[in-house]
Amino acid sequence: MNGQVSLLAEGTPHWWPPKVEDFFLPGWIYPWVTKFTVMVWIAVAIVILFYVVSYRNPKLVPGKAQWLAETIYSFGRDGIGTDIIGPEGVRFAPYLTSLLSFIAVMNIFGILPFFQIAPTAHIAIPVALAAVTYVLYVWVGVQKHGFLKFMKLMTIPAGAPGFMLPLLIPLEFLQNFIIRPFTLSVRLFANMFAGHFILLVFTLGGFLLLNAAVDPGLAARDRDHLPRIAGRRPAGVRVRDPDRRLPAGLTRRRALTSANRFRYKFTATPVSAA
Amino acid sequence: MAGDQQPPGRRGEWSAADIGWTALGYLISGMAFWGFVGWLVDHWLGTRGIAIGVGCILGAALGIYLVMRRLGA
Numbered sequence: 001m002n003g004q005v006s007l008l009a010e011g012t013p014h015w016w017p018p019k020v021e022d023f024f025l026p027g028w029i030y031p032w033v034t035k036f037t038v039m040v041w042i043a044v045a046i047v048i049l050f051y052v053v054s055y056r057n058p059k060l061v062p063g064k065a066q067w068l069a070e071t072i073y074s075f076g077r078d079g080i081g082t083d084i085i086g087p088e089g090v091r092f093a094p095y096l097t098s099l100l101s102f103i104a105v106m107n108i109f110g111i112l113p114f115f116q117i118a119p120t121a122h123i124a125i126p127v128a129l130a131a132v133t134y135v136l137y138v139w140v141g142v143q144k145h146g147f148l149k150f151m152k153l154m155t156i157p158a159g160a161p162g163f164m165l166p167l168l169i170p171l172e173f174l175q176n177f178i179i180r181p182f183t184l185s186v187r188l189f190a191n192m193f194a195g196h197f198i199l200l201v202f203t204l205g206g207f208l209l210l211n212a213a214v215d216p217g218l219a220a221r222d223r224d225h226l227p228r229i230a231g232r233r234p235a236g237v238r239v240r241d242p243d244r245r246l247p248a249g250l251t252r253r254r255a256l257t258s259a260n261r262f263r264y265k266f267t268a269t270p271v272s273a274a
Numbered sequence: 275m276a277g278d279q280q281p282p283g284r285r286g287e288w289s290a291a292d293i294g295w296t297a298l299g300y301l302i303s304g305m306a307f308w309g310f311v312g313w314l315v316d317h318w319l320g321t322r323g324i325a326i327g328v329g330c331i332l333g334a335a336l337g338i339y340l341v342m343r344r345l346g347a
Contacts, residue, residue: 157343167308167336174303175296175340183295 039119043105047098076100095136099129103188110195121192126185134181297341304337305330 023034054065062070076097081089089096103120110118119125141150155172156165312329319325 157340159343160339164336164339167332168340170307171300171303171333171336171340174307175299179299179303180296183299187291187295 035117036119036122036125039109039115039117040106040125043102043109043119046105047101050101072101073097092136099133103129107192110192116199117196118192120188121196123185123189123193126188129188130181130185293345297345300340300344301334301337304333304335304340306333308333308336 023036024030025033025035025038028038050065051069054069058066073093077090077093080096080100081091081093083089085092106119106125108118109115110121138150141154144150145153154176155169157168157172160168308329309326310329312326312332315321315325315329316323
């Protein structure tokens with residue numbers, strides 16, 4: 001224990017506790033450009049460059065990059081567009097694929113060294129994406145059904161008895177127009193934030209735990225590992241001292257069987273009194 | 275491509291997470307809306323928390339009803 005180096009030994013390190021300034025790159029435009037902003041720019045640049053480069057010279061038999069781009073597009077068109085929206089979902093394939101690629105690239109930032117956080121772990125970004133998508137959703141719905149029919153579809157639950165409608169319509173309205181975009185964005189945000197949070201708990205918590213365990217003075221004074229609160233042993237817990245003389249008739253081997261160890265530990269007189 | 279050979283049409287099934295979040299959304303919206311109405315009634319009539327309790331329970335019941343309508347067998 002004495003050999004371990006205390007990371008907090010020389011006072012609090014400069015990164016502890018985390019500050020608001022940690023969100024900003026040093027030397028950048030202070031209140032406007034955060035690390036998240038830069039990561040979003042990088043993600044946008046990656047997505048645009050990838051599709052532009054892989055489709056700059058399209059061939060009938062695709063190369064590797066074109067194959068990858070076509071596979072992603074095909075997933076966005078068929079896996080999301082047609083399968084979930086229906087046959088008319090093909091119209092939205094470009095939007096869905098852009099959204100898919102953008103979110104995927106941003107999420108991958110969460111496991112890249114030196115980034116280690118996805119921009120989607122910032123609630124503003126899923127909320128913005130959900131807002132854009134929801135405006136599109138409502139707009140398309142109103143275009144297709146007309147405003148009144150659309151509101152009827154969105155707020156009147158099918159098959160409910162008429163006398164319950166005044167009670168149920170506000171709920172459907174709230175659910176479909178406010179809660180659902182909110183939960184959809186929270187789902188993305190919470191997943192990415194939880195990943196980052198676990199990472200942070202393990203690294204920072206690991207440092208703190210290591211530092212809490214290492215106190216060279218205490219470790220040198222006492223060799224037991226009984227629990228301590230603020231450096232003191234709780235009252236009523238006695239010390240087990242391994243160098244203490246054993247009771248008559250008890251060999252060390254027997255003394256260390258579990259039942260005996262328990263008795264030995266809690267009935268032993270401290271070595272100073274012996 | 276392989277993806278093109280799948281039969282077209284709607285899948286018609288929700289993922290388990292979708293169902294869970296929809297149920298959560300109905301419960302929250304029920305309790306939030308009718309709880310809020312109950313809070314307003316509390317302020318209006320000067321009752322201390324009776325109407326908000328009634329509103330929350332009513333909202334939860336309506337939310338469960340809608341969950342059963344939408345997702346139940």
